[in-house]
Amino acid sequence: QSALTQPRSVSGSPGQSVTISCTGTSSDVGGYIYVSWYQQHPGKAPKVMIYDGSKRPSGVPDRFSGSKSGNTASLTISGLQAEDEADYYCCSYAGTYTWVFGGGTKLTVL
Amino acid sequence: EVQLVESGGGLVQPGGSLRLSCAASGFSFSSYDMNWVRRAPGKGLEWISYISSSGRTINYADSVKGRFTISRDNAKNSLYLQMSSLRDEDTAVYYCAREWSLVMWGQGTLVTVSS
Numbered sequence: 001q002s003a004l005t006q007p008r009s010v011s012g013s014p015g016q017s018v019t020i021s022c023t024g025t026s027s028d029v030g031g032y033i034y035v036s037w038y039q040q041h042p043g044k045a046p047k048v049m050i051y052d053g054s055k056r057p058s059g060v061p062d063r064f065s066g067s068k069s070g071n072t073a074s075l076t077i078s079g080l081q082a083e084d085e086a087d088y089y090c091c092s093y094a095g096t097y098t099w100v101f102g103g104g105t106k107l108t109v110l
Numbered sequence: 111e112v113q114l115v116e117s118g119g120g121l122v123q124p125g126g127s128l129r130l131s132c133a134a135s136g137f138s139f140s141s142y143d144m145n146w147v148r149r150a151p152g153k154g155l156e157w158i159s160y161i162s163s164s165g166r167t168i169n170y171a172d173s174v175k176g177r178f179t180i181s182r183d184n185a186k187n188s189l190y191l192q193m194s195s196l197r198d199e200d201t202a203v204y205y206c207a208r209e210w211s212l213v214m215w216g217q218g219t220l221v222t223v224s225s
Contacts, residue, residue, distance in 0.1 A: 036211050038155070045146075045218055046155065051211035060129070089155050095168035099157040100146065101136060 004029065004090055004102035011108040018076040019074040020105045021095060022090030023071060026098055030071035034093035037066055037075045043084045047090075077107070112136035112214070114206050119219030126196050132189035132206030132216055142209055146191050148202035149218075156202075158190065166177070168221035174200075196223045 006022040012018040022029065022037075029035055035053045038046035048057055050066035054075065063079045073092070077084055090102040118130040146159040151206070159180040168180055179192040186204045189206050201223045208214040 010146060012155060035208050036213075038212075040149075040155075045215045047215070048211070048213045051213050057213060091155070092155070097160045097162075098171070099160070099168060099212070100203075101147075101155045101157060104154040 002100070004089065004092060006088075006090060006105045009106045011110055012077075012080045014080050014082065016080050017076060018080060018107065020075045020077075020088055020107070022073040022089075022092075022102050023074070024092055025071055026057075026099070028071075028092040029068065029090075031095065032093045034109040035066070036069060036071045036091045037064075037073075038089045038091065039084075039086045040089065045091065045093045045108070063073035072102050078079055080109055082109050112218035114208065114214060116204060116206055116216040116219040119221045121222045121224065122196055122225055123225050124197060126193040127192070128221060130191040130193065130204055130219060130221070132191075134187045134189070134208075140145065142155045144181060144182065144189045144206060144209075145207045146189075147207050147212070147213060147215075148200075151197065153202075160187040161189070193220065193221070196221075198223050208221040 010018050037046045037050040040046045049064045053068050056079050064075045067074050088105045094100045114143050115133045122128050143162050158174050160169045161180045177195045181190045203218040205218045206216045
């Protein structure tokens with residue numbers, strides 16, 4: 001399975017909005033609702049921020065939102081805060097009980 | 111408390127074997143499909159294995175197929191990953207994750223393959 005394509009890095013100032021893209025194919029992102037986004041701080045376990053494309057678990061601020069168009073999913077973080085600085089990964093179900101992750105995006109809050 | 115706790119990581123020589131465990135608590139483990147995911151140093155997350163709630167359906171990433179075996183014991187609320195023929199590139203933090211949407215993760219256990 002080929003990894004989903006994410007930008008290696010994005011940045012923004014506090015209070016601004018950033019969007020991280022995740023591009024796959026019709027066999028993964030474009031074919032299923034099971035697209036998730038994870039935040040990972042150094043030395044910590046990944047934390048789900050968005051699942052099933054646009055659902056937000058309880059406890060995740062509504063500053064985080066997810067969407068999908070065709071074979072590309074997106075994570076938007078509005079009102080950037082210093083604690084949002086982390087690595088972000090997208091993940092999609094890819095059929096036949098397989099999953100594929102993106103390469104990860106490093107978010108820097110300037 | 112709802113949680114997943116991995117254990118069993120450590121230092122192992124190339125070609126060696128190791129068994130990881132993931133203990134579930136605070137929820138009905140037998141109702142959920144489970145996955146193993148890893149992150150190698152300096153690299154991103156990699157899905158490596160899936161098992162259905164009953165244990166009847168299993169799958170692996172090509173990178174570990176034939177070397178790793180996933181299993182579960184619903185009576186013990188535990189998930190396992192038997193790793194054999196370990197290679198340097200298997201060095202990683204291994205996580206168990208719940209459900210198709212991988213909405214819940216353990217804290218991870220470090221496996222280091224080195225001579």
